[in-house]
Amino acid sequence: MSAAKRLPPGWWLLVLGFPLATLILVIGGFLVAAQGGFIAFQVPRDDTTTVPTDAAALERGRYLARIGDCAGCHTVRGGQPLTGGRGFASDWGVLYSTNLTPDPATGIGAWSPAEFRHALQHGVSRTGLLYPAFPFQHFQYLQQADVDAIFTWLRSQPAVVAPTPANTLEWFAGWRPVMFGWRMLFHRPLPLPPAPDRSQAWLRGRYLVEGLGHCAMCHGHRGAYGSQPLPLRFAGGRIPRQGWVAPALDGASLSHWNVADLADYLRIGMAPQGSAFGPMAEVVHSSTQYLTQADAEAMAQYLLELPPVRIAPAYRDYPLPHARSQIDVRTAALYEKHCGDCHGDDGRGQAPFYPPLAGNPQVTASDPVNLIRLTLVGAAAPTTAGNPAPHSMPPFVNRLADAELLAILNYVRGSWGNDATVISRRQLEEVRAMPVE
């Protein structure tokens, strides 16, 4: 072979390298564009915008901050409101919420309104790229006037010096720029689609449910790396690290509800169909109880019109027997002795104080973690203006042996027309091992 015909060393790099580099650039460019280009990363520091600070703006800001539950996440249990420091555990370590009081050094006292808008709408602040435990993916839908009102109200609160504890995230997750890659894969800054044929109430309900209320944060299915796939945002599922199931929220899953009862559930924490417990009781207590009747009804209307999305249930990998095959006079007697006084021997409860167990999807859910856990640890509906002295349910964790508990749980899963699968000893043990927060 002559020298002229021989290919230069590394020829394949040239031949493959060029198209490969182009492909990487095109995909990278597309993903950067899809997550909103670079606007999000330009935090406006020096800014002279002013926001209204009159009494009406303050009152509005207070209302909106409650519905956004800022204090719920930015307060440690029993701590001073809005001073941050509440830990959020994830597979990658613990992240802490920040001080939202107007202290200039440790809070938002030195922030401009534009900086605050930017943090809520883009999830980037002077701290850097924020993690999605902060609901910026929902707050991105907020109207500017609402964000400004929240800012005004926060700035009117007492300033408290409260440095945010250092996050204990794994080195890789703890390096904020890594969120740039996360955003390319999982964040899509798109406005809510126009819906000209919808009523004002529906639009308002959508704004509150999808945006400020960030309901999908618990009621959505979790994808890889803590992402929240948009089409599955109301498909329900276990809340990561909490051991509670947030049920699906859509017209079909909520078919046993109506607008008035759902609005009551959100404002009072109690309705003839069921009452709020676990994390939802906290949400009602710190946030939704303050909804105006009109806003609560708007949210209910929006939820009841959501089309259902189905995903494979967690507990269907192998066929389980029906719970009703385990029912006999002995199990009925156990139920009547321990639960019947409140929930009725017929399982119909006493509306609205003692929720029904018959026909209750919380009881027949394919993943029975809520039923087991609630029976172990007991529950109290949230204290609200509409229910100032809530009734409570005692814990049965030390009161019943495992065999008795299983007998009762399977009795309620298979009686009065309920037709769910059995709860196994393994499932009971799994829930027993969950930490009580």
Ligand code: HEC
């Ligand atoms: C579901 C919990 C949750 C809710 C609800 C929530 N936050 Fe946060 N927020 C967080 C967490 C966690 C962080 C820390 C994020 C980080 O460090 O990346 C944070 C960070 C922030 C930051 C950035 C602070 C900084 O120093 O960079 C601002 C601003 C903020 N939140 C404002 C609000 C406001 C206003 C509301 C109510 C409308 C609110 N948050 C509701 C959890 C929450």
Ligand code: HEC
């Ligand atoms: C912190 C997590 C969390 C957030 C945020 C949350 N939920 Fe829930 N929700 C739950 C859990 C857990 C349950 C199941 C326990 C119960 O029924 O009380 C639940 C139950 C419900 C139910 C009862 C469904 C049924 O079939 O019984 C409704 C309705 C509901 N949530 C609506 C909402 C709305 C609207 C929002 C937003 C404003 C919201 N939730 C925000 C965790 C949450």
Ligand code: HEC
């Ligand atoms: C002293 C009265 C009382 C007894 C006894 C009692 N419960 Fe309850 N139960 C309640 C109250 C009150 C609630 C509402 C709690 C809340 O909203 O946090 C409730 C809620 C529930 C729920 C959730 C229903 C929903 O959708 O809101 C289930 C499931 C349940 N109880 C099962 C049982 C079982 C099983 C037993 C017997 C082992 C039992 N309860 C014994 C009072 C009682």
